[in-house]
Amino acid sequence: MQHAVGAPLPPPHGPGIGHVGRPYQAQHAGHPGPPPISPPPGQAPTPPAPGQAPPPPAQGRPQQPPAPGQAPQPGWSGTGPTPPPAGQVTGHTGHVQLPPGGPVPLPAPPAGSGTGGATLAVLLIGPAGAGKTTVAKLWAARRRVPTAHVSLDDVREWVRSGFADPQAGWNDHSEAQYRLARRTCGFAARNFLANGISCILDDAVFPDRPVVGLGGWKRHVGPGLLPVVLLPGLEIVLERNAARSGNRRLSDEEVARIHGRMAGWYGSGLPIIDNSTYDVETTARVLDDVLARSIASPPAW
Numbered sequence: 001m002q003h004a005v006g007a008p009l010p011p012p013h014g015p016g017i018g019h020v021g022r023p024y025q026a027q028h029a030g031h032p033g034p035p036p037i038s039p040p041p042g043q044a045p046t047p048p049a050p051g052q053a054p055p056p057p058a059q060g061r062p063q064q065p066p067a068p069g070q071a072p073q074p075g076w077s078g079t080g081p082t083p084p085p086a087g088q089v090t091g092h093t094g095h096v097q098l099p100p101g102g103p104v105p106l107p108a109p110p111a112g113s114g115t116g117g118a119t120l121a122v123l124l125i126g127p128a129g130a131g132k133t134t135v136a137k138l139w140a141a142r143r144r145v146p147t148a149h150v151s152l153d154d155v156r157e158w159v160r161s162g163f164a165d166p167q168a169g170w171n172d173h174s175e176a177q178y179r180l181a182r183r184t185c186g187f188a189a190r191n192f193l194a195n196g197i198s199c200i201l202d203d204a205v206f207p208d209r210p211v212v213g214l215g216g217w218k219r220h221v222g223p224g225l226l227p228v229v230l231l232p233g234l235e236i237v238l239e240r241n242a243a244r245s246g247n248r249r250l251s252d253e254e255v256a257r258i259h260g261r262m263a264g265w266y267g268s269g270l271p272i273i274d275n276s277t278y279d280v281e282t283t284a285r286v287l288d289d290v291l292a293r294s295i296a297s298p299p300a301w
Helices: 131-144 152-156 173-194 215-220 234-242 252-265 280-296
Strands: 119-124 148-152 198-203 228-229
Touching: 119 131, 119 215, 131 148, 131 198, 131 280, 148 152, 152 173, 152 228, 173 198, 173 215, 198 228, 215 252, 228 280, 234 252
Parallel strands: 119 198, 119 228, 148 198
Antiparallel strands: none
């Protein structure tokens, strides 16, 4: 243990002991003696010597409640914090305990332009190569209120061993992992919202797959979820897909097939952004304006 320069060092013989050979009272005449030392938990206090008054209780040290499953110590008055039931795990992790997340309600319309300081949950839909993740990250980062971004593809890839890659074929195994990832994202979104943090999720939701589409997202997040479709032209999607690597890059045939299925969102009533000629910043700004209109007049879905 280090001491500051110039600070007096503690006595070398422990608390309550002065110089060798001289009792405490001889060194500190006229001063009260050292405070009594409490016995260890579970050990009876040492009785006073014959003819000596019992020591007073230590000042400034509140009585401690009995440990779970133990009898109260002598003198325990029953006041103070209530001990937890026996077998219950307690402790502090330093994190705020999250309240149980409920269905996300519709946010109140913002007072100014854009979404302002509204706390909301957003689902950004689009094919591979539409720029969903890039736009969602920028939109979340540029808001003036706390906002989180959760990508379903990232959550699906949390599974390392046994990952069911949809590129290898969509089957019961890959659909089960997709459902699990979506449920995990929904739980995260509800907890973010319950703590005042907005959340934007992105997923390639198909209009012709209601089982694993919007119905599931609405069930896991709530009716206040605001879906927006990001759908640039096919040539833009193919160009962006070519710049990808790893399992995020698809074949041109697969990209064209997915893009064709996404065209079913036209006429669905959901807001659609064609960002073929927009850069990322412009798309994020347009997204914010579209969301503000969705808050004022929620789409029917």
